Amino acid sequence: MKEDFLHYIWQHQYFDKTNLTTTEGESVQVLRVGMHNTDAGPDFRETLVKVGEVEWSGSVEIHRKASDWRRHQHHFDFKYNQVVLHVVWEADEAVRRTDGSLIPAVELKSRIPHAMLQTYEQLRRAPDTIPCASFWPRVPDITKTMMMGRTLTERLELKGEEVLQLFNQLGNDWEATAYQLLCKGFGFKINQEPFERLAGALPVQVVRKHQTSLFQMETLLFGQAGFLNDPADEYSASLAKEYTYLSRKYKLQEQAMQRHHWNFLRMRPANFPTVRLAQLAALLTQQKSLFSRIIDTDEPKHYDALWQAPVSAYWQKHYTFGAESKATQVQLGKSGAQNLTINVAVPLLAAYASYTQQLRYLDKAVNLLEKVKEASNKVTRQYEELGWKAASAADNQAALGLYKLYCQPVNCLRCAIGNKIMKQDIPTT
Known part of the structure; x- marks a missing residue:
């Protein structure tokens, strides 16, 4: 009790x-x-x-x-x-x-009522990670749908708050905030931490000064990431030479990373961090006002093109330095682009909606999620096994919100689904 x-x-x-x-x-x-x-x-x-x-x-x-x-x-x-x-x-x-x-x-x-007390104890002590799993079939679909809509909004609001905290730390600079989120997003979970670290090691002020040159953008990213310490071929040697100059100019050496900070194991070559860094360099060179583009873009289909920029000629034939391949992925793929829409554009829109008090940006974020596909994960699959079918990223994000805000902390009494289950055990006479 x-x-x-x-x-x-x-x-x-x-x-x-x-x-x-x-x-x-x-x-x-x-x-x-x-x-x-x-x-x-x-x-x-x-x-x-x-x-x-x-x-x-x-x-x-x-x-x-x-x-x-x-x-x-x-x-x-x-x-x-x-x-x-x-x-x-x-x-x-x-x-x-x-x-x-x-x-x-x-x-x-x-x-x-004894039945209500029993139900509460059963929910509280349930061995399942979703406490109401055994009750799920008893709950009307309309209740589940309404709760999922609520958790989607709550999840977006929480993500927006996190972005606003970052925005405040960065001196109320939206473009700098977008840069930080973009770098983190390019980590795609496995290399998220090193990419986030790279964003801190390479100040956005330096990036802005060299966004007109893809060669220099690659120099700064690969150099700060620690991939130019031992050049493997003529191209990496030319990057290393340029990095020596730029790192001294901007005093970057102390924050430079090492190659061992990056994960390559059990990854497809197309997902290697070297490939992602090349794609990030191309994107930063092509999109010089990323936040403005995110806010101003209206059509969901246009967001894919926002993230996709052709990599340099070298990376069109390499996955790593010094090892030429017949062909590589010229630009970020569709699934990768949609991942960035979910994890970069949507949180920024949610934060901007809160900052400006204009709900149309939150509506745009929800609309984006409804038009984007997202692969299921170990959390959302649990709801799928109960009969909840995710048709879009909005459904997946709603399920994640339900799990993290209600199921995991066993906040069943604050949940419409849990409340419905509890009310079913109230005597009607």
Whole structure:
């Protein structure tokens, strides 16, 4: 039994109120439940209850045991003098305010439907990573769909908040923020950490000065990434020579990475970090105002072209330095481009919507996700096994939001699906 369950029971009044009395035997009527308080102080504010013949306006405090009042030191805290009713699972002792006056208490342990309590405990102790997996077929599809819509919005808002934090750290520079997210996005999970590190090792101010030259962009990226320390052929030697000059000019050596920071194992050559760096260099050279393009682009199909820029002639025949191949991927593939749309464009749009208070940018982010395909992962596959079919990236992102915000932390009582399951166990008579 956790207090959040008792909060839920009180907020929705899911208990038997027949002949409701205090532990002292006075009749109790709940005239107004009050507002749930998530800050310091009593759990529900602006409550109106009638105890005996007197109406009391104030707060309600909720505990598993009445003795928790004393254990939490509320009898010394003046904020709790406004409490007019103590709602508890078990009334093991009387409690008083700082002036010694008795606070009326209501005990709930014999008033909550047994089936509902069993359902709550089953959800809380479920061995599955999705607590309601065994209940899933009982929930109407409309409830699941509505909850998925809610979690998609919540997930986008959280992603937007993370981007805004980065934006503030970067001096309120949207283009610098887009650069950081782009580098991280080019890591495609396996090399995400080193790409993110590279973004910090190569300041956007330096990048901006050399975006007109693909050769110099490759120089800066491969040099800071640690791939030019031992040139393997004439081209890498020419990059290394240029890097020596540029790294001294901008004092980049101290933050330079090493080749061992990058992952090559169990990867297709087309996904090698060297190929991704070449593609990133081409993109940075072609798109000099990336954030502006992301914000101004309207058609979802145009975002693929936004990320796809032809690599230099050298990387059209190489996967790594010094090893020529018959042919390589000239530009980022469609799945890679869609991945960047999901992980770069969408969070930026969500952040900009919050920053400007213009919901049309959030609508654009949702529209993008609805038009983009995204491969399932180990989390979303669990919902697929329960019958939830993802038709787009929007569905996948909604499922991820449901899992991370509700299923994983077992926040079933805040979830519409969990709430529906709980309500099914309330007697109808």
